[in-house]
Structures are given as C-alpha cells and as structure tokens.
C-alpha cells in the first residue's frame with residue numbers, strides 16, 4: 114500500500130512510518146517541517162509534501178493523490194483534531210481514499226458526552242461529523258496512555274520521581290491503568306489499516322500492559338536493581354473531582370490544558386473510559402506486546 118502519514122514528524126508519526134516501511138509499504142508524509150524527520154525515516158519516504166498550512170487544499174490534494182490509506186498522526190490540539198483533520202478527510206473523499214485511520218490512540222472516548230473531557234470533545238466532534246457527512250468510515254484506535262508521552266513528551270508531572278524514589282498518585286492506588294508503547298501502537302496501527310474490512314472503519318482496542326500504580330512502582334524498583342519506591346497519595350478521587358469542578362468554574366476553557374490531568378484521572382479512576390484490549394488478542398500473532406519490565410529495561414534514563 115501507499116500510506117500517507119499526516120503528522121509524520123511527531124511522536125507517533127515516525128514510529129508509524131517505521132512500522133509501515135518494515136511491512137513493505139510505501140510511505141508519504143505531509144507536514145510543515147521535514148527537517149524534524151529522523152534520517153532513517155526521511156531517507157525512505159516515497160515523498161514528502163511540505164506546507165506551512167496544513168489546511169491548504171492544494172497541498173492536501175497533492176498529498177492524498179494515489180494513496181491507499183491515510184494515518185492521521187497529527188497533534189492532539191483541538192484545532193488540529195477538528196480543523197486540520199476535517200480538511201484532510203474532505204480531500205481524501207474527493208480523491209477516493211477508502212482507508213482513513215483517524216486521530217485517536219486514546220482511552221475510550223466513545224463512552225463520553227461533550228463536556229466530560231475537554232480534549233476528547235474534539236475527537237467526539239470529528240467522529241460525529243465524519244459519521245454524519247462523509248463517505249469515508251474512519252478507524253479509531255484505543256490504546257490507553259502512551260508511556261513515552263508521559264515520560265518524555267509532556268510537561269505535566271512525571272509518574273515517578275527517580276531522585277526521591279517517590280511515586281505520587283490520586284485515588285486508592287489500586288486502580289488499573291492501561292498503557293501502550295509507541296512502537297506497539299505503530300504496529301497495531303499498521304495491522305488495523307491492513308486488516309480486511311479496514312475500509313469499513315470502526316474501533317480497535319489494544320494495550321501493551323495494564324497495572325496499578327503500586328505494581329508500576331514495584332516493577333520500576335525491580336528493574337532498577339531492587340530500588341525501594343515510596344507511594345504518595347496526593348488526593349482521593351473525590352477530591353480530584355472537586356478540584357476539577359472548581360478549575361472548570363474558574364478557568365477560561367481555552368486554558369483547558371491546565372486542568373486536563375484531573376479530567377483524565379477522575380474518568381480513569383471511575384472506569385468511565387476503560388476498555389478490554391480485545392484486539393491485542395486478535396493480533397497476538399502479528400504484534401508482540403511489550404511488558405512494563407521490558408520497557409523500563411529499554412529506557413534506563415527513566
């Protein structure tokens with residue numbers, strides 16, 4: 114297949130490109146800055162369409178010409194998930210592209226209503242608009258938290274402090290959380306667009322591993338040669354719900370990133386966005402799940 118990856122320069126885009134190339138596909142990229150590509154990806158692309166404006170119709174038309182599938186690996190920002198992704202969907206419709214992996218790789222937002230989670234609102238809005246208006250039936254992937262994101266890519270607090278050997282948490286410490294590595298995510302994404310029926314769209318549910326914060330701390334300690342990690346409860350789930358309600362009352366919604374962590378933890382702890390990773394079982398022959406122990410061992414800097 115010839116696969117277009119929008120957002121190919123990003124955290125998920127590059128691993129998706131590597132996974133697609135490893136399966137023998139041709140990969141085309143579109144983005145604002147090809148210099149952000151690692152050489153091993155950049156040198157193997159079929160082509161790269163550079164555009165300063167990701168909604169530019171001529172650039173998008175050029176990017177989708179002749180492609181068999183599109184992976185939208187663009188940023189999570191609502192203006193990108195809605196505006197840019199809709200522009201991409203419209204050119205894909207006109208070009209007759211049938212397989213469209215929509216922006217996703219989240220906890221299961223299909224169970225939510227608008228207003229439950231500021232960031233997931235954008236995914237729901239795109240999903241519903243596509244459903245109501247498009248001949249394309251997108252695929253959406255549900256993966257839980259991307260472990261590289263929480264350790265390397267976000268400014269939000271890290272899940273553990275390796276200097277003080279502390280693991281902070283909200284809730285009881287016994288809630289199970291779902292995680293995926295970017296490489297597993299990329300392999301599942303390629304499996305999803307290769308699957309028979311990919312053009313019919315739908316959701317898939319996968320994970321690398323799931324664990325409680327206690328198990329997370331314990332595994333980190335074991336992977337670091339028997340380090341004793343201290344758990345620190347920062348708030349109950351109920352307290353976090355109150356803090357979230359107060360933040361929503363007092364914060365301009367455009368500053369949603371300041372309090373979105375509270376929306377995540379309360380929805381996760383209340384199992385509102387949980388899922389069974391049924392497709393990890395379905396694709397067990399194609400994708401080997403990375404364990405938490407393996408991931409810690411592969412990332413000694415964490």
Ligand SMILES: NC(=O)c1ccc[n+]([C@@H]2O[C@H](COP(=O)([O-])OP(=O)(O)OC[C@H]3O[C@@H](n4cnc5c(N)ncnc54)[C@H](OP(=O)(O)O)[C@@H]3O)[C@@H](O)[C@H]2O)c1
Pocket residue numbers: 120121122123124125126143144145146147149167186187188189190193197216217218219220256257258259260262263
């Ligand atoms: N489950 C999780 O823990 C988790 C965490 C993070 C992300 N995600 C999901 O993964 C997907 C990809 O996220 P990511 O973190 O890989 O993305 P990212 O690295 O933040 O961004 C991907 C690319 O999007 C382009 N981009 C950024 N801002 C843009 C803008 N304003 N207009 C146009 N293009 C823009 C950039 O490409 P250029 O600069 O080259 O144009 C960037 O390299 C998102 O849908 C997100 O929801 C999930």
